[in-house]
Amino acid sequence: MSIDDVAPTATTWTTGRIITKELPTPSTVRLRMHVEDRLRHWPGQHYLLRLRAPDDYTAQRSYSVASDDSDPLLELLVEKLPGGEVSEFLADVAEVGDVLEMRGPIGRWFTWDVRTPALCLVGGTGVVPAISMSRAARHAGRPDLLRILAVGRSPDELPYDDELHRSGATVAYTRHSTGTRPPGPPTASEVAPLLDGIELAFVCGSSRFAGLAEALLVECGLAPDMIRVEQFGATG
Structure with missing residues (x-):
């Protein structure tokens, strides 16, 4: 690309x-x-x-x-x-x-150049821009540049659930347990390893999710100026 x-x-x-x-x-x-x-x-x-x-x-x-x-x-x-x-x-x-x-x-602020190592921490339908980024990374032959942590209530309710798993994303369900993870939001111990070598983080989801995700990234040591946030709601 x-x-x-x-x-x-x-x-x-x-x-x-x-x-x-x-x-x-x-x-x-x-x-x-x-x-x-x-x-x-x-x-x-x-x-x-x-x-x-x-x-x-x-x-x-x-x-x-x-x-x-x-x-x-x-x-x-x-x-x-x-x-x-x-x-x-x-x-x-x-x-x-x-x-x-x-x-x-x-939009120019919440964009990825397909060159900078990045993490997407996204929730619900906020996974959509992460899907675009993941597809762009694969098309460019550089899936190693992007990591995704997607949060949803359950596999049936998380958009693009199958594609996220195929791309190697980390998925956290808040109301569904898996064989390796109990239900609940992502923790600092899950987020911190994903930040190694990351130069930019994208957060997308509801206003409540975005606030919690941004605070979690900062808690894990990411500088606030390395975080780009996009919130959505009933009025867009």
Whole structure:
């Protein structure tokens, strides 16, 4: 993978056509889309999706990209939130072939250059940018540059659970025990060994998760200026 030193950021709206739609869990929808005039993206960037009603009322939300730049389609995984105007439409109404207004890629702070040794400490649907980073690392032939610690309630509820395991990620379930680990959040003893040689850490998840994860990294000796945090919530 060869990308410029400055992450691209789109300034104009375009359209994307839904090519495939899946519901991997009751609370998520995975879309793979063909985006017109698509710009190259760095792992960690996101897109804005905008819905427009017949009366011209609009609603828009931001979603992280799961695909890497070499993928011919753009992949998004969206959590269906109760009362979420955009997420409920994407999960329950949108169909293959539908065309949506989109703008992206967006974001420069929470991006990985596929060169710097990094750790992703991510939770729930916050695993999405880590998936993009992992795919980019594999495409570049440098999976050794990225470590992932993903946290979810159970295997059935953690997005991309199978792919995370195949990529060698460390997975912690908070409500599910495995043969080697009881249920519970990650501990300092689990995180500390993953920081050896790391120059940058990415934290992504809910505001509560992000706060706990950042504090855990600092407790394990990582300097705060080496940590990049992205939080999500009901309003994006």
